[in-house]
Amino acid sequence: MALSHEEREQFLAEPHIAALAVDAGTGRAPLTVPIWYSYTPGGDLWVLTGRNSRKHQLIKAAGRFSLLVDQVTPTVRYVSVEGPVVAETPATIDQLREMSARYLPPEKVEEYVDFSWKNHGEAVVLTLRPERWVSSDLRSL
DSSP states (O other): OOOOHHHHHHHHHSOOOEEEEEOOOTTSOOEEEEEOOEEOTTSOEEEEEETTSHHHHHHHHHSEEEEEEEEOSSSOEEEEEEEEEEEEEEOOHHHHHHHHHHHSOHHHHHHHHHHHHHHSOOEEEEEEOOOEEEEEEGGGO
């Protein structure tokens, strides 16, 4: 059974690990990788990635990507969202801190941010405008 509009937006707003998929070009399957993301119901979602990463180059070429987030316990639920990239901006340390705080225990955030900012290279924020949704909730089966 598909989730309602409100249910799927709320589910996407939770801190799940997403699978990002983007067209990898002729003769290749889509590139699909795990990624942290941020979403507020009714708005756009955003991800951070390395400016020189393959993922960023493919997203720039395609102009869009998909995210799939799922939950398998206590039941299977998922939301998949796809849409165009509507903004690309250099990542700030505050955005890295915000994203890290969404996924890490509070006592680990600053250590991770410091390490990541110094060692992972230049990053960008890619903003996706949700355009197509697919969702399911198997609780009722």
